[in-house]
Amino acid sequence: MKVVLASQNRHKLEEIQAILARYDMELVLEKDLGLSIDVEETGTTFEENSMLKAKAVMQATGLPTIADDSGLSVDVLGGEPGIYSARYGGDVCQSDRDRLELLLKNLRGVRAEERTARFVCVITLLYPDGRSIVARGTCEGVIAAEPRGTAGFGYDPVFYIPKTGRTFAEMGSEAKNAISHRANALRRLCQLIEAQDRL
Numbered sequence: 175m176k177v178v179l180a181s182q183n184r185h186k187l188e189e190i191q192a193i194l195a196r197y198d199m200e201l202v203l204e205k206d207l208g209l210s211i212d213v214e215e216t217g218t219t220f221e222e223n224s225m226l227k228a229k230a231v232m233q234a235t236g237l238p239t240i241a242d243d244s245g246l247s248v249d250v251l252g253g254e255p256g257i258y259s260a261r262y263g264g265d266v267c268q269s270d271r272d273r274l275e276l277l278l279k280n281l282r283g284v285r286a287e288e289r290t291a292r293f294v295c296v297i298t299l300l301y302p303d304g305r306s307i308v309a310r311g312t313c314e315g316v317i318a319a320e321p322r323g324t325a326g327f328g329y330d331p332v333f334y335i336p337k338t339g340r341t342f343a344e345m346g347s348e349a350k351n352a353i354s355h356r357a358n359a360l361r362r363l364c365q366l367i368e369a370q371d372r373l
Contacts, residue, residue, distance in 0.1 A: 176200045177299075178207065180231040180241035189351060190240065193360045197367060207235055220244065220257060220296040221308060228300040236302055244295035244355060246329045248317060250288050251280060259329070270328050274321065278332065281317055289317040293333065293355035297363050307366045311359030315342075326350065 177199045179187050184203065191201045204211055213230045217223040220243045227241035245259030255262035255277065262273040281289060292312045299307040313335070321331035323343030330342035335353070342350050351357050 176202060176237055178231055178235050178237050178239045179203055180211070180213075180227040180239055182210065186242075189356070190360060193357070193364065197364075201240070204231060204235075209234055215243070215257070217243075217257070220294055220310070221298075223257060224296045224298040224308070225300070225306070228298040228306075232300050232302060238299065238301045240297060240299050242295055242297045242356065242359070244293065246277075246291060246293055246333070248277070248281070248289070248291040250284055250290075254280075274329055274332060277317065277329065278320070286316065286319070291315055291317050291333065293329075295355040295359040297356075297359045299363065299367070305370075307363060307370065309359045309363035309366055311355045311357065311362055313353055313355040313358060 213227045215223040223243040224241050228239045232239035247253045263276045267273045292314045295311045297309045315333050315335045318332045318334040322341045326343040333342045
């Protein structure tokens with residue numbers, strides 16, 4: 175079964191394909207089908223934005239579609255940056271580094287034990303017949319006082335996992351992908367696919 179990933183990111187494709195390979199899915203990117211669909215993320219939750227992306231690409235291709243929406247949620251900031259993680263700070267923040275520095279500025283003076291946070295990922299698998307499977311995964315951590323590590327992207331240099339003693343940016347991709355929010359969401363998606371297949 176051919177399934178479209180609502181993304182232009184080939185690394186994300188390879189990561190998801192490796193986990194879903196056992197389900198006889200041929201996963202392709204939008205651009206492999208000659209498409210580049212820019213979906214306005216007007217939802218107020220990760221679930222809503224994931225569904226908006228999946229629906230737009232599924233309607234354009236007529237094929238089952240997988241889409242994800244993810245971000246960082248910091249407890250003491252009331253869940254910010256949340257669904258706005260990639261747009262945190264608006265036009266003032268033009269890069270990942272700008273957004274990371276804004277986050278640290280907003281946490282200035284907050285004690286280490288109050289800097290709890292989690293990465294969240296919601297993955298939607300939407301079929302042309304209207305069926306959908308929605309899976310959520312999280313990864314718990316705390317926001318470090320300063321960036322550490324050079325791997326990863328976005329907020330990875332300040333997302334510290336106490337049980338590993340490292341930030342995401344200090345882990346190799348294999349170690350990060352074993353515990354990440356996306357990996358956890360994909361594992362949940364697999365469970366839900368298997369449960370549906372048993373019906």
